[in-house]
Amino acid sequence: MKAFRPAHPRAVAVAAVALLAAGCSGHFQPTQTPHVLLTSGVYQGQAWSVYAWQQGGQLCMEVNGPGDPAASGVPDAGACGFDEKNPSSGYYSSGPGPGDSDVNYGPLPSRATRIRVATNEILPTKPFPSGKQLPAGRYWIQITPKDWPLPANGREISPKPLDAAGHQVPYQDF
Secondary structure (H helix, E strand, C coil), X not given: CCCCCCCCHHHHHHHXXXXXXXXXXXXXXXXXXXXXXXXXXXXXXEEEEEEEEEECCEEXXXXXXXXXXXXXXXXXXXXXXXXXXXXXXXXXXXEECCCCEEEEEEEECCCCCEEEEECCEEEECEECCXXXXXXXXXXXXXXXXXXXXXXXXXXXXXXXXXXXXXXXXXXXXX
């Protein structure tokens, strides 16, 4: 599994450009399903949205500014192929978020109703919508200030999916 927070933010930007060049961009291609809006919000006065779709048999997700990603084609953070076979994608992704933030996100098995991201911070997860050509499962998103974790969050850890009883759930490929 890859490191939770990239050591070099420029490496994230290079990876995002590589994903775009590899065809995991916001532009619709014949081998992909339509983008599905999963959730959206506002952080530091800037709107953000999370989209998911299938492309080439892989799940893709991206976090970007407002509007249709097929129109903009420029994700803030995006990844395809959340699996162990592709070391550049791994089980979750990180990148620049809205405003002066970082964003961490990814798909999870259906049993993972929560995810621990720090010793004192557990986030809820949400199910992928059914009937939208997305795999069965759930997803999570975390938008953090650049100085995260704060003392109240505890120590940063590699994300750990949890079931409703608090037991760790193993990742699965998407």
